[in-house]
Amino acid sequence: MLLESLIDKATQAAKKTIAVAAAEDQEVIDAVIDALERNLGHFILYGNEEKIATILECKKCSWDQKVKIVHADSIAEAAELAVKAVFNKEANVLMKGNIPTNIFLKAVLNKEFGLRTGNVLSHVAAFEVPDFDRLIFVTDAAMNIAPDLEQKAGIAKNAVAIARSLGIEIPKVAPIAAVEVVNPSMQATMDAAALTLMNKRGQITGCVIDGPLALDNAISELAAEHKGIHSDVAGNADILLVPAIEVGNALYKSLVYFAKAKVGAVIAGAKVPIVLTSRADTAESKLYSLALALSSANE
Amino acid sequence: MLLESLIDKATQAAKKTIAVAAAEDQEVIDAVIDALERNLGHFILYGNEEKIATILECKKCSWDQKVKIVHADSIAEAAELAVKAVFNKEANVLMKGNIPTNIFLKAVLNKEFGLRTGNVLSHVAAFEVPDFDRLIFVTDAAMNIAPDLEQKAGIAKNAVAIARSLGIEIPKVAPIAAVEVVNPSMQATMDAAALTLMNKRGQITGCVIDGPLALDNAISELAAEHKGIHSDVAGNADILLVPAIEVGNALYKSLVYFAKAKVGAVIAGAKVPIVLTSRADTAESKLYSLALALSSANE
Numbered sequence: 001m002l003l004e005s006l007i008d009k010a011t012q013a014a015k016k017t018i019a020v021a022a023a024e025d026q027e028v029i030d031a032v033i034d035a036l037e038r039n040l041g042h043f044i045l046y047g048n049e050e051k052i053a054t055i056l057e058c059k060k061c062s063w064d065q066k067v068k069i070v071h072a073d074s075i076a077e078a079a080e081l082a083v084k085a086v087f088n089k090e091a092n093v094l095m096k097g098n099i100p101t102n103i104f105l106k107a108v109l110n111k112e113f114g115l116r117t118g119n120v121l122s123h124v125a126a127f128e129v130p131d132f133d134r135l136i137f138v139t140d141a142a143m144n145i146a147p148d149l150e151q152k153a154g155i156a157k158n159a160v161a162i163a164r165s166l167g168i169e170i171p172k173v174a175p176i177a178a179v180e181v182v183n184p185s186m187q188a189t190m191d192a193a194a195l196t197l198m199n200k201r202g203q204i205t206g207c208v209i210d211g212p213l214a215l216d217n218a219i220s221e222l223a224a225e226h227k228g229i230h231s232d233v234a235g236n237a238d239i240l241l242v243p244a245i246e247v248g249n250a251l252y253k254s255l256v257y258f259a260k261a262k263v264g265a266v267i268a269g270a271k272v273p274i275v276l277t278s279r280a281d282t283a284e285s286k287l288y289s290l291a292l293a294l295s296s297a298n299e
Numbered sequence: 300m301l302l303e304s305l306i307d308k309a310t311q312a313a314k315k316t317i318a319v320a321a322a323e324d325q326e327v328i329d330a331v332i333d334a335l336e337r338n339l340g341h342f343i344l345y346g347n348e349e350k351i352a353t354i355l356e357c358k359k360c361s362w363d364q365k366v367k368i369v370h371a372d373s374i375a376e377a378a379e380l381a382v383k384a385v386f387n388k389e390a391n392v393l394m395k396g397n398i399p400t401n402i403f404l405k406a407v408l409n410k411e412f413g414l415r416t417g418n419v420l421s422h423v424a425a426f427e428v429p430d431f432d433r434l435i436f437v438t439d440a441a442m443n444i445a446p447d448l449e450q451k452a453g454i455a456k457n458a459v460a461i462a463r464s465l466g467i468e469i470p471k472v473a474p475i476a477a478v479e480v481v482n483p484s485m486q487a488t489m490d491a492a493a494l495t496l497m498n499k500r501g502q503i504t505g506c507v508i509d510g511p512l513a514l515d516n517a518i519s520e521l522a523a524e525h526k527g528i529h530s531d532v533a534g535n536a537d538i539l540l541v542p543a544i545e546v547g548n549a550l551y552k553s554l555v556y557f558a559k560a561k562v563g564a565v566i567a568g569a570k571v572p573i574v575l576t577s578r579a580d581t582a583e584s585k586l587y588s589l590a591l592a593l594s595s596a597n598e
């Protein structure tokens with residue numbers, strides 16, 4: 001299953017609604033219009049009504065049926081209103097607009113009307129890599145800096161939930177390290193071994209976890225064979241669980257800039273998938289992120 | 300400059316000599332024969348003379364002029380003899396054969412006849428990435444697990460020396476982190492900032508260092524521009540200095556398995572370049588590693 005098929009899935013499914021916090025921005029509206037043109041879903045745009053309307057009109061398009069604008073006096077209020085809309089089930093997906101991440105997340109984590117579930121929030125990226133016939137998920141490349149074992153377990157659960165919602169029944173999870181053997185001087189290998197056993201003992205379910213694996217052992221059957229690794233995951237991993245943000249970030253950028261992979265990403269672990277695109281993302285990548293969020297959101 | 304040109308360079312230059320420790324192995328001899336067929340240099344093969352001769356003869360080739368076999372009763376002795384040959388300037392490059400790395404390195408680090416220089420030993424990999432018109436160096440993906448600042452400075456110096464020996468006069472070094480800003484909760488960014496200043500203060504010379512940079516800022520001018528980064532390195536880095544072995548290893552494997560990059564690698568920081576290939580390496584990669592070592596070795 002590849003990224004374009006997520007767009008098809010979202011297009012064919014019952015339309016879901018995306019609440020956008022602080023939509024008064026050209027690039028945000030561009031992403032919204034791209035999604036509308038692909039018939040991905042409905043939008044509620046929170047923010048400065050006049051500015052949003054002006055940018056939408058500039059585009060000379062009328063989306064009366066699919067777009068609602070709700071005024072907010074400030075970006076903080078826009079975030080609160082968008083989060084409340086999700087909390088009240090008026091929207092299925094939350095999207096960050098032109099607002100600093102910390103102000104946005106403050107609303108997301110609000111104890112009264114926020115979207116906490118008890119699990120850690122984590123970043124899940126889905127890559128369509130040339131010559132690979134399946135999506136490769138990388139987590140966490142952007143949110144958790146140096147997760148401990150408990151946080152890694154939460155990160156694994158979030159990615160597994162996303163993969164399962166896309167139809168991958170039992171995702172194969174590879175906790176990545178620099179080597180495939182357990183080495184007490186490399187914490188990544190110790191945590192990987194612990195995660196593997198947590199899966200075997202039923203502490204992390206709905207997936208099969210096997211690590212530590214180096215990246216090549218995780219995604220190449222030949223490389224795994226060379227090392228004599230016998231594993232249900234080795235060579236066929238769906239989810240690459242990285243030990244630290246620097247690993248995930250370098251891997252993410254390497255896939256995009258060196259391997260020409262396509263990518264969509266969401267924040268998982270909240271009540272709904274959250275889309276948190278950045279200015280550097282391409283229009284295509286923003287669309288894939290929205291499609292990934294919509295495909296994995298509940299109705 | 301790409302990897303094939305390193306083979307040309309080694310072929311056209313005055314022939315250098317490679318001392319191989321524990322050569323009695325089919326795959327090692329295959330690599331030696333590949334190098335001989337490309338006329339890369341001369342070899343002294345240390346190890347079990349009978350076994351080496353048998354494998355060479357199996358190949359039905361006669362390299363009397365270019366290959367010398369020197370008998371050793373054990374692999375430890377083979378390593379000692381090979382290291383001594385380098386120490387005595389009978390050889391310009393050292394290559395590990397079929398011998399555990401720890402036994403091999405014990406000879407390399409021998410205080411009496413070993414190849415220490417006072418600097419840290421580190422792994423330097425040179426990648427030819429599709430659509431990139433220059434070699435991209437990654438260090439350290441295999442040797443130093445979690446280098447501290449002083450070790451990172453040594454790792455940088457080693458990579459710079461290799462790049463300069465290949466004709467890159469002032470290599471651009473990017474200390475990689477997950478972000479391009481200094482953040483005290485991310486040690487990689489603190490060390491990157493320190494390395495940048497060490498370069499500015501003349502503590503690391505012959506290069507220009509600028510970090511922290513995320514991988515995209517380091518190798519894509521467009522990505523650097525998007526972030527408003529003004530830097531002599533951003534977008535044009537030659538050397539990617541990673542903060543930990545997990546980052547380097549994932550990046551290395553991503554380049555090879557996802558981006559279809561070609562690679563050659565050496566251990567730097569000893570008196571001569573050391574070739575330390577593994578069984579999983581392709582024949583082509585072993586050849587590039589030898590070419591990289593020969594191109595960067597003194598005469």
